[in-house]
Structures are given as C-alpha cells and as structure tokens.
Amino acid sequence: MATLDLKRKLAILSDAAKYDASCASSGGTKRDSLGGKGVGSVDGGMGICHAYAPDGRCISLLKILLTNFCVYDCAYCVNRVSSNTQRARFSVDEVCDLTIGFYKRNYIEGLFLSSGIIRSADYTMEEMVRVARTLREVHDFRGYIHLKVIPEAAPRLVNQAALYADRVSINVELPRDASLAALAPEKDAGGIRKAMGAVRLGVDAGQEKGRKARPPKYAPAGQSTQMIVGADDAPDGEILKRSERLYGAYKLKRVYYSAFSPIPDSTARLPLARPPLVREHRLYQADWLMRFYGFDRAEIIGETEDLELAIDPKLAWALRNRGDFPLDLNTAERERMLRVPGLGVRSVDKMIEVRRFKALRLEDVKRLTRGIEKLKPFIVTADWTPGALTDAADLRERVTPPPQQQSLF
Amino acid sequence: MPTIRLASETDVAGWRQAARALRAGQVAPEETLWTVDGAGGDLFGEAGPILPAGRLAADGPAFTVPRDFVELADRVILHRSDERFVLLYRMLWRLAREPHLMRLHSDPDVQKAQHFARAVSQAAHKMKAFVRFRLVTGPDGEEYYVAWFEPAHRVAEVTAPFFARRFASMHFSILTPDACVHWDTQVLAVLPGADPADAPSEDSLEDYWRTYYASIFNPARLKVGAMMKEMPKRYWRNLPEARLIPDLIAQAEARTTTMVRQTPSTPSRRVVAAVHRTLRDAPFDGQGMRSLEEVQVAVQECRRCDLHCDATQGVTGEGPAQARLMLVGEQPGDQEDLAGRPFVGPAGQMLDRALIEAGIARDRAFVTNAVKHFKHELRGKRRIHQTPGAGEVTACRWWLDAERRLIRPRVIVAMGATAALSVFGKPVAIGASRQQALPLPNQAQGVVTYHPAYLLRLPDAQAAAKAYAAFVADLKFAAGLAA
Structure with a gap:
C-alpha cells in the first residue's frame, strides 16, 4: 500500500470521526500553563467553540480517529470491517504534533481521540492511552483531552485513560439492546454498561470529600455517551427513558442524540429513510427539560410515543x-x-x-x-x-x- | 453644558473619577456630554467647557454604589456604543434615589446596560475562540506567534491574560485596531492599535486546518443558520477556514444525494470469509455450569426475568469455591451494580463490621445474593432500591442453586426475608426462626437472620444496637454450626 501523506490521513481520519456528535470541552479542572514548559489551559466552565461547520456543529476539539481500520462490523458505522472506505492510521507522534500545532495556533481546545478496533480492544485502548500520556508527559500539554473508551478493553486501561483525560465517553450507540445485537454483532450492551459503571465508580472516588490521600483526578469532566436516533424503530419515549436511566445509573454529564445520518458506502441492513434533523433537536429539548427544568420523563412523553415535531x-x-x-x-x-x-x-x-x-x-x-x-x-x-x-x-x-x-x- | 473628555475609549478610571465628581456636584445626566481624547470634541459643536476627566475632583461627600454596578460598568465601557458613558452616568445618578435599581432587570436603562455588558462578554468569548495565530520564525530559529484580530468590542486588553495563561511558554502578539498585546513568557505588554499589514499573512499549518474543517463537516446535515448565529460573518475575514464555507454549502446537497443513491456496497470476499471463520471457531456455550466463573459469565446473558433491562450487570457471589459458610443477601444495590461485586456498598460495610465481631473472615465465606440483578426505580436522578417480587426471586433461584451446587456449603445464612424465600423455597418468619439450625437438602443447614441493610434503616438508635447485636450473635451461631 502506498504511504499516505499526513494531510490525506487527516482528511480520512477526521471524516471518519464526524459522526460522533460530541465536541464539548466543558468541565475539567481549572488549570493553565504558567510555570510549565508546554501550552494549554482549561477554564473549567463551558468550554470554547473555535469554529462552526456549515452543519451548525461546534468545532472545539481536534476530533479524529487514531485509525479507521476496524475488525468490528457495526452496520451504522462507516468504518466497519465490511465497508470499502479508504483506511489510514496515525502514529502516536503524528497525533501529538497535530494537536500541539493546532493548539498553538488557537484552532482548538484540545483533542478528542477515538479509534477503530485494531488487533484487540486492549491493544487499541493502549495506543490511545499512549497518545494521551505523550501529550501530558512529553509535551506538558494542559489543554482538554476527551478519550473514547472501548468498553471491551481491560478495566486497568480504562482507568489509565480516565487519569489522563478530562472526559471519557462510551457510546451506547442504539436505544435498544436488541438493535445493538442486530446491527453491531461484536458489541455488547451489557459490556458497555459495565464499563460506564466502572467509570462512575472512579469519578465518584475522585470526588469523595474528606479523604486524606486524595486520589489523582479521574476524568474530572465526567463521562458522556451517544445514541443514534432513527437507525432502529425505538420511539422517542423509549429513547428518553433509556437516557433517564443512564443519567440515574452512571451520572452522565450528557447524552448526545445523533440523528442517523446516511454514510458513504452504506449497508443493506440499515433503514433507507433518515429521520428529520428536527427530531434530534426535540430530543435535546426534552432531555434539557428533564435535567434543568424539573420535568419527569413520564410528564413529557409516554414510553411508546414520539415527540411532536411541530412544537417544542x-x-x-x-x-x-x-x-x-x-x-x-x-x-x-x-x-x-x-x-x-x-x-x-x-x-x-x-x-x-x-x-x-x-x-x-x-x-x-x-x-x-x-x-x-x-x-x-x-x-x-x-x-x-x-x-x-x-x-x-x-x-x-x-x-x-x-x-x-x-x-x- | 460641560463636555467631559476621557483619556481613551476604555478609560474606566477616568470615567469613574468624572462620574463621582459630577454626581457629587449634582450635575444631572441630561446636562453632560462625554467624549474621548482625539475623537474631535463635541459631536454637536455646541459651546461649553471641555473638562479632561482626570482633572475633575469630587468635593462632595463620598458615596457608595452596589458592587454589581461597578462590575457592570467595567464591562459596559468596553462596548463600542457612543451612548455608554452617559448611560452609565444616568444609572449612577439614579442609584442615589433608587438603591435597588440594579435589581430592576426590566428597567430600560438597566436592560440596555445588561445588553451592552453581555455583548462585551460575548465579544471577549469570541476573541478567545477566533484569534488565529500564525507562526513567524526569527533569524535564530526563535518562534513568535502573531495574530491579527478585529474584536466586536474593545476587549483586547481584558482578554489578553487568558491567552497568557494558556500560551505561557509561547512568545505571542495579538494585534487589533484598538490595542496590541504582547507576551514574552513573562510580561504582558499593551501597546496602541495596529494595522492588518503588520501581521503575517500565512502559516503552513492552515492548509491542514482547512483540511480538517472540510472533513469534519457532515454535508448530510446542513444547518447554515446555526453556524451563522455562532460564527457571524464579521469574523470570517480573519478565519483561514471561512473561505471554504461557500463551496462546502454549495456542494452539500449533491454530495448527500450521491451518497444516498449509492447502492449498498458488497463487502469483500476476504472479509466475509474472516467473519464466518470467527463465528465457526467461537467457543460452544454449554448448558451446565461447571465453575463459578461460568456462572459469572452466564448470568450476564440471563433473561429469565426483566431485571436485566435496567441493571448494569448480573452480580454473582464471591468467595472460595470450598467455603463452608455461605451468606445470602437480597440483591445487589447501586454500588454493587456498578462494581459487579456483592456487598461493597453501605450494607456491605455493615456486614464486614459484624463479620469481624463474630470472628468470621469474610474471604473464607462465600457471599452472594438471592437475586443477581439490581431492582430499582428512578426518583429524580437517583436509583432507589426496590424489593424484588416473588416471581423474580423464583426466576433467579436457578443461579443461587447453581452456586449452592458448586460450593456445597455446610451452612447457608439467609439474611432477610427475600434470601430466606430463595434459600428455603418458602416464606420464613425471620424473628421467630432465628438461632435455629433449619434442615436443607444435601446435608446443609440453614440459618436465618436480619439483612444488614435493615440494620441501617432502623431509625431508633437503641433498636438498631439491639438488632445489630442479634445479627452478630446469629453469625456466630452459624459459624459454630459450620466449624
């Protein structure tokens, strides 16, 4: 295979990352680079969007995959093993140099690193942790890092990821366990929940007050997840019920809803019609009502109903x-x-x-x-x-x- | 009508001094005109004394104003509106008679000042977001990062410390029409405004940044309005990525249409073969559990009742496979559900304490639950324990039986009514059956006692102490039987 130049790799591996809705740089421990040998600061507040793409989404972080080679075959994903998309892989140093280069020019708040699964979940997670560790320890980088956690990876690696990162996330992907089993045969809803449970215990321990030996900061900006809307038949009520439970069980900072978007090189296992973008918007509004306005999910919507699209x-x-x-x-x-x-x-x-x-x-x-x-x-x-x-x-x-x-x- | 001349557009100290003097001198806001040095005096050409703000001295009594007014004024002065000085002075004037003015958010003056302040904060935020540095290399290889930026309001100076904290180890300069800030890794210097020509015109990484910008955009979800709202056009000329926008928008529909029209691709034969191989070689899942590890793995697939739907994982027992003593609780709680281990939460701590007092080493007993998944309901954002129903207990007995069969304990302690129901297969009155060896199949003996969570819930301290002592006594009794 011909070697790809860095720009081409960047194009492939950011294109492959764009279906993840989250780009937030919020939360995190307040810190700056004064007295350090690198760059970077986190305000601890709402984060900064450095640009907006014409899809209206905020560009806050350099959101890329370490590689889009993947051994999994998730129907909704452009990087699944059976897709004919072009493949590329960054080296650890390439990711670090791009992150620091972009950061020093004030293009970004930090890095959001995800990856296809190569060889094994552990190997991949280890490579991702290596990027975060190099940024923190070699470059003294104090900006924001969001790592996607591979739920099948060993708990030891998940813990390491959470120690270098401000935020970690594990995608539940689909509102129904059964759909996940059908569309993402290698993924396991139970495994995903287990990993989220472990992260919550880590975050809780890091925030425990009155402990003498304070443990090192464990994902201070907490964890988030993403659900794809419209790839299965789950109605909005069921989706919100799932979110309500996820917030309750794992103290998630955010559940992101991502309207199923047509991907290049699609498979026959997916629905042809895509949901209207306004459906995603209404879900966010309902989610907001549950989190900040004191509404119970049951007041907003019944389990088998859909939200109205015409009014909020x-x-x-x-x-x-x-x-x-x-x-x-x-x-x-x-x-x-x-x-x-x-x-x-x-x-x-x-x-x-x-x-x-x-x-x-x-x-x-x-x-x-x-x-x-x-x-x-x-x-x-x-x-x-x-x-x-x-x-x-x-x-x-x-x-x-x-x-x-x-x-x- | 006096015209007060301030030293600069952002002369906060001068404005304060003048305003203080004017209010002390009972000069009404309608009678003041405000201007800035170099701005060409009074706009209306009216005659009147021009007073440099710095020379106004207050001779009246000192007065105080609410702190939030001062904070508001500091921001409002950075707004580009010519109206800001007189607006603030009018508020200061009114504060003398209306001490609650700052709370009256719907008052037109207050509302306008808040609106200005918000615009200034937003401009500062956008400056943090949209400054784009370009790298300039000096003769000896030293690196300088230089940006040209046009803030919506005069926020360059107040925003500069943010950049110094963020880029502490970098030499940088941010040039704006109002002021230029320079950081040499030690000191922040503010100099007068500059010209765009003073800034470098390119940077080798911008091409990479544009590549990223174009690739991260999803043409299937065009939302131009949302972009324009957050990234107004006034900033575009200094954003290297903005020049791509028109083309990205123009091509979006065609790109999406092509994408949707494409027939689903056929995966390569090599890949299909690999997937089949994996399926064929996967381990065969047998029915009978031959080890506790198998129980632990298999319970994750349990669908015998609905409790798995909302639980994180099935939690099986923990302890040596040859344990003589088995302790059975009700079900995992919030902490146990997250950690995947029995009795690690508050009830577990209570159990640990009692075991020590009863002289039992926890790691020599097998500790488990009657029900393996956490039954709960959501109250607000908290998961509240719910007692499992008889149906769920019966469904889950299959798993406890598997553990009993593999371990063959001499004594099984059922802690609480749910555990007793599962262990004995029928309801047992706890209070009446304590301190008795109850017969069980396979030469085992059963003991019933309270559930440690019950001890935690007793509100009366005396009753709790009594129940705790009974609990410890029951554990001792069981340990005696098992010895």
Missing part, C-alpha cells in the same frame, strides 16, 4: 395541561414559572428579583423574554390576564411557529 416539548406539555395556566408571574413559585413555555431559567430568575420591588407588568415581561405574544395565553401580570384565551380551541394554531424553510445561502 414544553409547549406541547403546556397545551396538554392547560389547567395549570394561566400562571400569575407576580406570585408563582420558581418551579412552576420554569414550566411556562417561552420562559427560560435566566428570565425566570430576573423576574423573581424584579417582583420583589415592583409588580411585573406586560412590558417588564416583554423586556425580559424573547417574544411576548406566545407567552400571553399562559401568564397573568399586573396589567394582563388572558381570559378565555388559555382555553381557546385554536390556541395550538396560535402558538405553533410557521414551518421554517431551510435558509439558502
């Missing part, structure tokens, strides 16, 4: 629960205000401060939110009450946004 899940909930509205913004509790469609955490907290000093009027609410018209049916202020509007038969039509056309450029 909070509005859909409010339309189903009109008895809870209108809500008097001058007296309501914070928890209930967060349930008003169109009110976010920031607006609600500001209103609560303002109303200590003056009664909220419609103009106040207008200044603190985006768009008052959609809110009006659900709220009462000092100078406004919706009357019969809340129960109007055509309320849904009034508050449903017109379908948006894809913006041409």
Whole structure:
C-alpha cells in the first residue's frame, strides 16, 4: 500500500470521526500553563467553540480517529470491517504534533481521540492511552483531552485513560439492546454498561470529600455517551427513558442524540429513510427539560410515543395541561414559572428579583423574554390576564411557529 | 453644558473619577456630554467647557454604589456604543434615589446596560475562540506567534491574560485596531492599535486546518443558520477556514444525494470469509455450569426475568469455591451494580463490621445474593432500591442453586426475608426462626437472620444496637454450626 501523506490521513481520519456528535470541552479542572514548559489551559466552565461547520456543529476539539481500520462490523458505522472506505492510521507522534500545532495556533481546545478496533480492544485502548500520556508527559500539554473508551478493553486501561483525560465517553450507540445485537454483532450492551459503571465508580472516588490521600483526578469532566436516533424503530419515549436511566445509573454529564445520518458506502441492513434533523433537536429539548427544568420523563412523553415535531416539548406539555395556566408571574413559585413555555431559567430568575420591588407588568415581561405574544395565553401580570384565551380551541394554531424553510445561502 | 473628555475609549478610571465628581456636584445626566481624547470634541459643536476627566475632583461627600454596578460598568465601557458613558452616568445618578435599581432587570436603562455588558462578554468569548495565530520564525530559529484580530468590542486588553495563561511558554502578539498585546513568557505588554499589514499573512499549518474543517463537516446535515448565529460573518475575514464555507454549502446537497443513491456496497470476499471463520471457531456455550466463573459469565446473558433491562450487570457471589459458610443477601444495590461485586456498598460495610465481631473472615465465606440483578426505580436522578417480587426471586433461584451446587456449603445464612424465600423455597418468619439450625437438602443447614441493610434503616438508635447485636450473635451461631 502506498504511504499516505499526513494531510490525506487527516482528511480520512477526521471524516471518519464526524459522526460522533460530541465536541464539548466543558468541565475539567481549572488549570493553565504558567510555570510549565508546554501550552494549554482549561477554564473549567463551558468550554470554547473555535469554529462552526456549515452543519451548525461546534468545532472545539481536534476530533479524529487514531485509525479507521476496524475488525468490528457495526452496520451504522462507516468504518466497519465490511465497508470499502479508504483506511489510514496515525502514529502516536503524528497525533501529538497535530494537536500541539493546532493548539498553538488557537484552532482548538484540545483533542478528542477515538479509534477503530485494531488487533484487540486492549491493544487499541493502549495506543490511545499512549497518545494521551505523550501529550501530558512529553509535551506538558494542559489543554482538554476527551478519550473514547472501548468498553471491551481491560478495566486497568480504562482507568489509565480516565487519569489522563478530562472526559471519557462510551457510546451506547442504539436505544435498544436488541438493535445493538442486530446491527453491531461484536458489541455488547451489557459490556458497555459495565464499563460506564466502572467509570462512575472512579469519578465518584475522585470526588469523595474528606479523604486524606486524595486520589489523582479521574476524568474530572465526567463521562458522556451517544445514541443514534432513527437507525432502529425505538420511539422517542423509549429513547428518553433509556437516557433517564443512564443519567440515574452512571451520572452522565450528557447524552448526545445523533440523528442517523446516511454514510458513504452504506449497508443493506440499515433503514433507507433518515429521520428529520428536527427530531434530534426535540430530543435535546426534552432531555434539557428533564435535567434543568424539573420535568419527569413520564410528564413529557409516554414510553411508546414520539415527540411532536411541530412544537417544542414544553409547549406541547403546556397545551396538554392547560389547567395549570394561566400562571400569575407576580406570585408563582420558581418551579412552576420554569414550566411556562417561552420562559427560560435566566428570565425566570430576573423576574423573581424584579417582583420583589415592583409588580411585573406586560412590558417588564416583554423586556425580559424573547417574544411576548406566545407567552400571553399562559401568564397573568399586573396589567394582563388572558381570559378565555388559555382555553381557546385554536390556541395550538396560535402558538405553533410557521414551518421554517431551510435558509439558502 | 460641560463636555467631559476621557483619556481613551476604555478609560474606566477616568470615567469613574468624572462620574463621582459630577454626581457629587449634582450635575444631572441630561446636562453632560462625554467624549474621548482625539475623537474631535463635541459631536454637536455646541459651546461649553471641555473638562479632561482626570482633572475633575469630587468635593462632595463620598458615596457608595452596589458592587454589581461597578462590575457592570467595567464591562459596559468596553462596548463600542457612543451612548455608554452617559448611560452609565444616568444609572449612577439614579442609584442615589433608587438603591435597588440594579435589581430592576426590566428597567430600560438597566436592560440596555445588561445588553451592552453581555455583548462585551460575548465579544471577549469570541476573541478567545477566533484569534488565529500564525507562526513567524526569527533569524535564530526563535518562534513568535502573531495574530491579527478585529474584536466586536474593545476587549483586547481584558482578554489578553487568558491567552497568557494558556500560551505561557509561547512568545505571542495579538494585534487589533484598538490595542496590541504582547507576551514574552513573562510580561504582558499593551501597546496602541495596529494595522492588518503588520501581521503575517500565512502559516503552513492552515492548509491542514482547512483540511480538517472540510472533513469534519457532515454535508448530510446542513444547518447554515446555526453556524451563522455562532460564527457571524464579521469574523470570517480573519478565519483561514471561512473561505471554504461557500463551496462546502454549495456542494452539500449533491454530495448527500450521491451518497444516498449509492447502492449498498458488497463487502469483500476476504472479509466475509474472516467473519464466518470467527463465528465457526467461537467457543460452544454449554448448558451446565461447571465453575463459578461460568456462572459469572452466564448470568450476564440471563433473561429469565426483566431485571436485566435496567441493571448494569448480573452480580454473582464471591468467595472460595470450598467455603463452608455461605451468606445470602437480597440483591445487589447501586454500588454493587456498578462494581459487579456483592456487598461493597453501605450494607456491605455493615456486614464486614459484624463479620469481624463474630470472628468470621469474610474471604473464607462465600457471599452472594438471592437475586443477581439490581431492582430499582428512578426518583429524580437517583436509583432507589426496590424489593424484588416473588416471581423474580423464583426466576433467579436457578443461579443461587447453581452456586449452592458448586460450593456445597455446610451452612447457608439467609439474611432477610427475600434470601430466606430463595434459600428455603418458602416464606420464613425471620424473628421467630432465628438461632435455629433449619434442615436443607444435601446435608446443609440453614440459618436465618436480619439483612444488614435493615440494620441501617432502623431509625431508633437503641433498636438498631439491639438488632445489630442479634445479627452478630446469629453469625456466630452459624459459624459454630459450620466449624
């Protein structure tokens, strides 16, 4: 085989990595490069997106595979052994040099390294750990590192990965264990959960307070996972139920939903139609409601149902629960205000401060939110009450946004 | 009408000094005009004294303002709006009569100032994101990293320390129209604004960066609006990757269509053969368990009841295969489910303590559970233990029986009602049956006692101490039978 030049390898191995939705550089221990011989800092907060691709996704990390050679045959993956895609493999030094070179030019926050499985899970995981160790120990790199964990790898290697990385992730891939068995014959849902359980125990131990000998930082930015939406028949309710359980069991920072995307060199085992991108968006909104707005999954959606695509899940909930509205913004509790469609955490907290000093009027609410018209049916202020509007038969039509056309450029 | 002249566009100290003096002198905001040195005086050409801000001295009584106003003002001054000085002075003026002004987020002045401050913070954030360094090599091989950047607001100076912390070991310069910052690995220097021509025009790695940018883009999910919102066009001319955008968008649809139209490929014969070989040579899964290791592996595939769906893994027993004493609990808890080992959580610690007191070495007993998967319900984000039902206990007995058959213990201690149900195959009243040797098949004897988790749940300290003593006594009793 002819040797590929570095640029060609980069093209192949970043193209192969793009189906992973996560690119976050959030969390991590606050640190900088002062006094060190390398570069790198982590603010510990929300992370930085250094660019955006025309697919609207943030580019924060150098997201690449160490290699796209793979012995597995997962139907949804462009790198499966039976695909005829072009193969390449980086050396450890090539990955380190690219990471440092990009970082010094301020293109990235760090590295997100994943890999196809070569030889064995252990061998591959060991190579990935070697990259992280070289970056940390040889280059004194203090930027962000996210490592994809291969669930079949030995726990010892998973632990090492978590000690060098800010975040580790293990993809559950598909919402149903049965679909995973069908589409990814070499993967095992139980093994994936076991690995996530081990990571959670490590993260917990690292955060334990009052321990004399504090263990070294273990994946301080926690763990995340990704589920592919639309490659099997699982409805949104089932997907969210799975997420709810994953958050509960493994304290995940994020579950990423990735609408099944057509891949080059597809296989006949996959559905032909791809799900609308808005489905993925609605899942994120529902996930957000569960994590930050105090909603239970069961309130948002039944297990066998799909989320509505035309309106967001909070509005859909409010339309189903009109008895809870209108809500008097001058007296309501914070928890209930967060349930008003169109009110976010920031607006609600500001209103609560303002109303200590003056009664909220419609103009106040207008200044603190985006768009008052959609809110009006659900709220009462000092100078406004919706009357019969809340129960109007055509309320849904009034508050449903017109379908948006894809913006041409 | 006095015109107050500040030393520079970002003269925070000058603004503060002037504002303090003006408010002390009871000068209303409507009566002030603000300008900046070199900006050409008063825009409206009105006559009036021009006062350099630095020379205004407060002669009235000192006053305090809320801390968050000062923090807000520091940011708002960096905004490019000409209105910012008078807006801030108006707020300062109003604060004298309205001490809660900063809390009135819906007040037009407050809202506008917050809006400005947010724009400034965003500009600083975008500067951290969109500065692109280019490498310049000096005559002796020393490396300098230089960037040209046009921030939306005057944030170069306040954002510079971020770059110094991040690139501590690099010599770098960030040139902007407002100010230039230089870092020599020790000291951060701020100099006046520069011209784009002063910055290098290329870097050998930019081609690699563009390669990455183009490859990481997924043409099947075009979302131009989302990109434009976060990466506004005003930044594009200084982003080396931005020149690719129009073509990437233009070709996206065609690329996707081609991709979808392609018929699924046929894998190569070599690969198909390899997969078949693996399947053929895979080990045969027999039915009977011949070792505890086999039990441990096989339980992962158990579908005898539904508990496997939400559990991490099946947790089998732990201990020597020749153990004389077998301790059976109810089921794994949260920690056991994650770790894959029995009795490692809080109940396990309670058990360990009692075993020591009863003179039993835990590693000489076989410790296991009646049910191998963690039954729980979600409350918020926590997994709360649920008692397994009789159906689940019966389904799981198959596994406990396998462990019993392989170990052949002399004594089996059933801890709690669930364990007793599984061990004896019928409900047993724990309180009434303690301290008795109950007959079991295979010459084994059974003992019942409380579950250690029960001891943890007793709210009354006296009752807990009593139950704990009974628990230790039962363990001793069992150890005596097994000896």
